[in-house]
Amino acid sequence: MAGGERRRQILRLAVRLFSQRGFRGTTTKEIALAAGVSEAMVFRHFATKEELYSAIIDHKACSGDERDPYQLVAEAIARKDDRAVFEQLALDALTQNECDPDFQRLLLHSALEDHKLAQMFWEKFVRRVYAFLGDYIRQRQRDGAMIQIEPLVVVRAFVGMVIHHSLNNNLWDRKRRLLKISNQDAAREFTDILLRGVTTTNRRNGLSKKATGKNSRKKSSR
Amino acid sequence: MAGGERRRQILRLAVRLFSQRGFRGTTTKEIALAAGVSEAMVFRHFATKEELYSAIIDHKACSGDERDPYQLVAEAIARKDDRAVFEQLALDALTQNECDPDFQRLLLHSALEDHKLAQMFWEKFVRRVYAFLGDYIRQRQRDGAMIQIEPLVVVRAFVGMVIHHSLNNNLWDRKRRLLKISNQDAAREFTDILLRGVTTTNRRNGLSKKATGKNSRKKSSR
DNA sequence: GTCTATAAATAGATAGAC
C-alpha cells in the first residue's frame, strides 16, 4: 500500500480508538492491530504517539474550519429571520455531530485532559458562535423583538440544549435512548422553546396551530 | 495514621486525580505521591487499581442517592409552582456541580469509557429526572398551563441548559469563561427562558418588570 | 502501618532483515 494511503488509514483508525478510549487509554499496539499492520509501521509514519495525536488534531481542526457558522446563517441573520438563524445553527450542529460522532468524543476527551484540540476548538469556534449570536441577539433587542436579557445567557441556553442533546445521542446511544427524535424535529423544537417559550400564560395563543403541525409531535417519546 | 482514615485519604486523592486525568491517565504512583504515602500503601488498602476505582464508584454512587430530586422539588410540584420546580432543580444541579466538580468530570470520563459509574448514574438519577419532570409537564399540559409539546423534549432542553452551563464552568473554568453569572441568576434565567420564552411577540409584556429586577442583569457578561 | 526493593507485565519506540 502506498505511503500516503497507509498513513491516512492509520490516522483513521487512530481517530476512532482515541475517540473511544482517549489518548492514554489507547495503545499504539491496538492502533496497529486495528489498522492491520505492525506497530513498527505506525512509528514509521508517526515518529511518536504524540505526533499521531497532533496529526489528528490538525486534520480535525482543519475540517473544523469548514464548519463556519457565519456562512450558514448569514442570510438568515441579514433578513432577521430569528427562526431560521437558530434552527439552521442547531440543525447544522446536530447533523455534524451525528455524521462524525468521533469528533465530539475526541473533543470531550481533549477537554477533560485540557489538550490542544479542545483549546483550538474553543478559540476558533465556540468563541465566535458566542460573539456573533450575542451580537445578533443584541441587535434584535434594539429592534424590540427580544426581551431585555443578557444575550450570552440566551446563547448559553440554546447551545446547551443542542449540544447536550447531541452528547446524549452520542454517549448513551442505542438502547438507553430516552428521547427519540429526528434532528430536524429537535432543531425545530429547541428553536420553538427558545424563541416562543413553553407556557401559554399572558399570550394570545397563536401557538395552538403548532400542536397540529406538520408531523406527529406526540409520537416521539421514550 | 489509622487504617480507615488513611484509606479515605487515598480515596480522596484518587478521586481528584482520576477526575482530572481519567482512569488510565492516572498512575498508582501519582496517587501514592499525592496522598503522601508509598505505592505499597495504596495496594495495601486496595488490592488492584480497578478495586480503587470501584471503591470510588461505590462512594460516589452512594452519595448520589442523597441528591434525590423528588425530595427537593416535591412541595413545588405539589402546589404546581412551575417556576419553583425548575428553578430549584437547576439551582440544585448547579450548586452540586460547583461544590463537587470532580464528580461531573469523573462521570464524563466514565461515560466516555462506558464505565459503571455513568451507567449507574444514568439508571438511578437521569432516568428518574426525565420520568418525573415529564410527568409533571404532562400534568401541567392537562391543566392548560403549558403548550402541547412532547414533554421529554422540554426536559431535554432544560437539562441541557443547566448541565451544559455547569460543564462549561467546570471544563473551561477561570480565564476562558465566556459567561460570568451566579448560580442563582443562571437558574433563574434558564427557568425564565424555558417558562416564558425570549421573544416579546404576541404577548402583553409583563416581562418589562424583569429587566429592573433585583440585581444587575446587564452586568454579567464576558 | 509503613517503607524499600523488586518482580512481572506492558507501554512506547528502534534495529535490521526482507
Added chain:
DNA sequence: GTCTATCTATTTATAGAC
C-alpha cells in the same frame, strides 16, 4: 513498505524488613 525481534522506561503489583 513491511515485518520480527528487541530495547528501555513505566506501570501494576508483591515481598519482606522495620
